[in-house]
Amino acid sequence: MSALAWIALGSLAAWGWLLLGQGFFWRTDQRLPRCEAPSTWPDVAIVVPARDEAEVLPVSLPSLLAQDYPGRAEIVLVDDGSSDGTAELARALAARHGGLPLRVVFPGEPEPGWTGKLWALRHGVALARARGPEYLLLTDADIAHKPDSLRELVAAARTDGLDLVSQMARLRVVGGWERLVVPAFVYFFSQLYPFRWVNRPAARTAAAAGGCVLLRAEAAERAGVPESIRQAVIDDVSLARAVQRTGGRIWLGLAERVDSVRPYPRLADLWRMVSRSAYAQLLHSPLLLAGTVMGLALVYLAPPATLCGGVLTQDAAAAWAGGLAWAVMTGTYLPMLRYYRQPPLLAPLLPFTALLYLLMTVDSAVQHYRGRGAAWKGRTYARPEAAPDR
Known part of the structure; x- marks a missing residue:
């Protein structure tokens, strides 16, 4: 030949x-299962790192404020050195929409050896832990949640005894370049980290999607995060590996109630x-x-x-x-x-x-x-x- x-x-x-x-990897059936409500709903702190997010915050933050969660929950938005009025806009949106209580905090410039997002998460998680929540929802500032998103995440974590539950947010696909590139981005990610392998009880493959991660506070402390992954650029995969290495059970799937609202109109x-x-x-x-x-x-x-x-x-x-x-x-x-x-x-x-x-x-x-x-x-x-x- x-x-x-x-x-x-x-x-x-x-x-x-x-x-x-x-x-x-090519199948798309790894979705968050609908589970029965727990007998008691645990406390949750929602931590949102934000840097110059005034463009997307009017869509994403009201969706968090409007979470229909039966337990106690609060939002900690960490303004990571924004120059576009992110903090002021967040407070104004909370005053206008009501809903879950919101705190806006400022971590200052990252110390040497930290990436910016993880430095912001460190500050937000430390403040949230002071009130003793059982779970932390780590979600990006460009992520919009359906009203039952938090409730379904917590129910799945409680039902299956999961320490980390992550959903790959459905990214925006509107323009021509987005149609060409975005679905392939998730396709390639799932090829590299097959969701079925991640979700096996004795899995060796670990991955998460940083836009939406529900993390048991005890598992985070046991894994030493975010300090143990402070230099990671690919922070979501690093987080999942840290939790898995310390005995935590993780789950990753495609989202149906979580969407990214960030536009990528140009190939650049x-x-x-x-x-x-x-x-x-x-x-x-x-x-x-x-x-x-x-x-x-x-x-x-x-x-x-x-x-x-x-x-x-x-x-x-x-x-x-x-x-x-x-x-x-x-x-x-x-x-x-x-x-x-x-x-x-x-x-x-x-x-x-x-x-x-x-x-x-x-x-x-x-x-x-x-x-x-x-x-x-x-x-x-x-x-x-x-x-x-x-």
Whole structure:
């Protein structure tokens, strides 16, 4: 056989493994189960780190204030050095909408060795713990919750004895670039951290989605978080690993009552979202970067390339193997597109989206070696730790 045919067969073999051997990552049925209400509802503190969030706060914060929770709950919004009036807006929204009590606090500039979000969480969690809540809901300032979101999270945690319950918020998909890139972002995340593997009682795979994490306060203290993960850029995965390492049970699924309201209208916005942490996920390793680039090329770029090359050169083996690999890839992407209510015609475009992610990952490494590291909202972390395994 030709070299082209061998590449096509290698890609097809990879897709056979991904289809059946990677935790059925492509399925979207890991959803928060509806559970019976507990006999008593525990106290909950909702901690919201916020830095320059005036654009999204009018949508997200009222959804937290309006939580229909039978127990006692309060919101601690940590204004992490905002310059756009985030704190004043939060107080005004609380006065206008009422609902759960709100405290707005200021942590000051991060100490050396801390990323900004975790520094804000440290301050908010410390204040919340002083009132002795049983659970902490860690949620981003761009996340909107349905009125029963907190109630369902707590019921699931109590019913199944979970120390961490996390939902991958449904990201906004409105513009053309969002339609092309956002569903693939969740698809790739679930491929890397199959939700079924995360949710097994004796799981070795650990992950969470930082936009919505319900955490038992006792488990947080046992794991020493957020102090033990203070340098992590990929803080959600680091948090889940810290809880799991100290004996905690975790669960991760796709959200039905939790939505991100942050817009990413331009490709540049999505590019920054991905590239700021992509190289950290690879532990800042040139070898892992090279392996990732070759893996993405073989798995996602080779199928259409070998199909077209096989047709042009009349190499039937390459054309058939490449076409079949592309068909399997397309089929595994369809459930995620359905979850995001997007047309199935986007599924065959996944190789192009994967090429964009490959370039974003390479750019993340380039920025790292230029000393710009992970940059977000005016802060740069030149050499932060990735989500550590040990």
